[in-house]
Amino acid sequence: MMSRMHHLAPIVLLACGLAGCSTSPEKGAAAPIDDRAISSAEMDALDGARTEGVADPSRLQGGALDDPASPLAVRVFYFELDSSEVRADYRPSVEAHAAYLASNGGARVVIEGHADERGSREYNIALGERRALALRRQLVLLGASADQIRTVSYGEERPVETGSDEYSWERNRRAELIYEAPR
Amino acid sequence: MVLFRRYLSTLFLLLPLFCVGPAQAELTIRITQGEARGLPIAIVPFGTQVPVPEDVAGIITADLASSGRFAPLESTRFPGMPQTLDGVDFAQWRAAGAESLVIGQVLGTATGYNIEFRVLDVVSGQQILAFAAPANDRNLRLTAHRIADLIFEKLTGLKGAFATRIAYVLVQETAKGKRFTLQLADSDGANTVTLLSSPEPVLSPAWSPDGTRIAYASFEGRRSRVYIQELATGARRVVSAEEGINGAPAFSPDGSRLALTLSRDGDPEIYILSLTTGEYQRITRNPAIDTEAQWSADGRSLFFTSDRGGSPQIYRVAATGGEAQRITFEQGNYNARPVPSPDGSRLAMVTRVEGAYRIGLLELGGRRDFTVLSTAGLDESPTFAPNGQILMYATRGRGGSELATVSVDGRVRQRLNVPDGQVREPAWGPFLQ
Numbered sequence: 001m002m003s004r005m006h007h008l009a010p011i012v013l014l015a016c017g018l019a020g021c022s023t024s025p026e027k028g029a030a031a032p033i034d035d036r037a038i039s040s041a042e043m044d045a046l047d048g049a050r051t052e053g054v055a056d057p058s059r060l061q062g063g064a065l066d067d068p069a070s071p072l073a074v075r076v077f078y079f080e081l082d083s084s085e086v087r088a089d090y091r092p093s094v095e096a097h098a099a100y101l102a103s104n105g106g107a108r109v110v111i112e113g114h115a116d117e118r119g120s121r122e123y124n125i126a127l128g129e130r131r132a133l134a135l136r137r138q139l140v141l142l143g144a145s146a147d148q149i150r151t152v153s154y155g156e157e158r159p160v161e162t163g164s165d166e167y168s169w170e171r172n173r174r175a176e177l178i179y180e181a182p183r
Numbered sequence: 184m185v186l187f188r189r190y191l192s193t194l195f196l197l198l199p200l201f202c203v204g205p206a207q208a209e210l211t212i213r214i215t216q217g218e219a220r221g222l223p224i225a226i227v228p229f230g231t232q233v234p235v236p237e238d239v240a241g242i243i244t245a246d247l248a249s250s251g252r253f254a255p256l257e258s259t260r261f262p263g264m265p266q267t268l269d270g271v272d273f274a275q276w277r278a279a280g281a282e283s284l285v286i287g288q289v290l291g292t293a294t295g296y297n298i299e300f301r302v303l304d305v306v307s308g309q310q311i312l313a314f315a316a317p318a319n320d321r322n323l324r325l326t327a328h329r330i331a332d333l334i335f336e337k338l339t340g341l342k343g344a345f346a347t348r349i350a351y352v353l354v355q356e357t358a359k360g361k362r363f364t365l366q367l368a369d370s371d372g373a374n375t376v377t378l379l380s381s382p383e384p385v386l387s388p389a390w391s392p393d394g395t396r397i398a399y400a401s402f403e404g405r406r407s408r409v410y411i412q413e414l415a416t417g418a419r420r421v422v423s424a425e426e427g428i429n430g431a432p433a434f435s436p437d438g439s440r441l442a443l444t445l446s447r448d449g450d451p452e453i454y455i456l457s458l459t460t461g462e463y464q465r466i467t468r469n470p471a472i473d474t475e476a477q478w479s480a481d482g483r484s485l486f487f488t489s490d491r492g493g494s495p496q497i498y499r500v501a502a503t504g505g506e507a508q509r510i511t512f513e514q515g516n517y518n519a520r521p522v523p524s525p526d527g528s529r530l531a532m533v534t535r536v537e538g539a540y541r542i543g544l545l546e547l548g549g550r551r552d553f554t555v556l557s558t559a560g561l562d563e564s565p566t567f568a569p570n571g572q573i574l575m576y577a578t579r580g581r582g583g584s585e586l587a588t589v590s591v592d593g594r595v596r597q598r599l600n601v602p603d604g605q606v607r608e609p610a611w612g613p614f615l616q
Contacts, residue, residue, distance in 0.1 A: 120533045125430055127472070152406050
C-alpha cells in the first residue's frame, strides 16, 4: 500500500494541477498523501516490488495538503545554527498542520530531524532529534495527538545539500514533516 | 616456533568464514607525512623460488613506516640484496646507515608457502629474531602483517597492531541512489569484505572485545535500530528498537553489555543493555543531550558527550550510574565523541578549534596535556589501533570523505580512500585472537 501511494502521488499532483484543486479541505474525505517525489533510495528499498501506476487517479482525493498556497505546503522547517527552536515565522504553518492533524484523527506524520555535517555524527543525531521533538511538541500543544506523530533523527546522514558551505549547512539544519499513507 | 605455527594455522582456518559479502571498492593507502627520525631499518626484498602474489617485504616496510617509529631505508641505498645470513656484510649495512636489517625468503610448499625471515642487529652483528611462518595465497598479506608485528614488538617493546582489521562505512552513488555499506578490511585497507549493504544510513560500528561481532546503528525501514552481527556467519539480530534514537553502541570490555543511546524517555540518555538478559539500565538522567558513551579500559566507568553545560563537552560517569564528572574544561566549547586509548591513559575526541573540527588527544593523568592531532576542518570519529600507537579518523579529501591515520606523536600521517565512494566511521578492531 505504502509503495503504491508513493507512486501515485505525482500523478495526483498532476491531476490536481489540471483540474484546479479546491483550497478548502473536504472534511473527512481528505486523504493525507505523501507528496514527496519518491527518492531513489526508497525505490531501492522497494527491492523489485515496484509497480507502475495505472490506477484511476480520480479515486484519490486531493485536499489542502496538496495546495501549494496553503500553509500546509510548508513541510521543511529550517533551524538556526546550534538551535532547536522552531522559528516564529513558521507559526502559521505549524498551526495549520496541528489543526489538520486535530481534525483528521487518522492522519499520521513522521518528523525527520536533520543536522548539518559539522561535528560528531551521533551528537548530530541527538541535535536532529531535538529539532524533530521541538516541532512535534508545538504540534501537540496546538491540538495534534502525540500518537499521530513519529519522530526519527537522521543527524547529518541525509543531507539535501552536499556542499561544505554556509548555504548547504543552512539547508541541512532542518526538520521535515512527512504525511504517511493511511494504513 | 611450533607454537607460532599452531597459532597461525588456528587463526587462518577461521579466515574464509569472514567472507560474508563480495569484496568491492578497495581502500588505497598513501603516506602523506613520513618520518625521518625513526629507527633506520632495511627490509630487503625476500627471495622467492616460486611465483608469490604479494610483495611480503613491501608490506612489512609499509607497516613499519606507518608506525612513526621506523624510518625504512630506500632500497636504492641497499649495498646488496642478501636473502640468507651468509650474504650479509654488516660493515656495508652500517655504512649505509641501517641499524636493523630484515632478510628472508618465501619458499614454495605443498600447501602454499613458508616464509623464513631474520632480523639482524647491524651494530652488533647479531641475529635478534628468526622465524618461519607457513602461509597460502589467502593469508599471505595477513602473514606479512603478522611478521611486521613480530619485528615491531621485538624492536620497540610495544605490541604490533598491523595484523588487525578495521570496519568502516562506505557510501556510494548507484543508479538506484545512495548505497550505504558496512565494510571490513585489513588495517592497511586491503582484503575488503561487505558486512551489510543498505539503501539507508549506517553508522557507529563498534567491535566486540573478542573481535567476533560488530554492533552498529542502521536506519533500515526509516527508523533507527541497533544490530549486532556475527562476523563469521553474517547472522545478525536487532538488540535495540526503542522509540526514537537507538544509537552509539559500545561493548563493555568483557563483551557482556552494550552501552548505547536511547531517547525513549524523551531525550537522548545513556543506557547499558545486558546482552544476556536483555535488560536496560539507565545511566544518565539529564534533560540535555547525553550520547556517545565509551567504556573506560577497566569497564568501571563510561565517557560520554553531553551539552548539559550549554555546549558539548566530555563527561565521565560510573557504569553503575550516579553523578557525572566533567572531563574537558580548557579545550574549547566543542568536544565530542570521546574514545579512550586501550591503556586508558589518553582520551581522543572531536574538538573545535577556531571553527575547524579536529581530532584532539587529552592526557588523562597528571598534567592533562592536550594535543590537536589532525589538521583539516571536518575531522571526526577517532579510533585507536589496539596497541594505542595510531589513531584513525574520518576526514575530507579532494574526492570527499576518506580515512586518515596519525601516529599518536603526530609524526606520521596516512590517507585511505576509495576512488568511487565516501569512506567514514572507522572502527579499529582488537588484536586477532
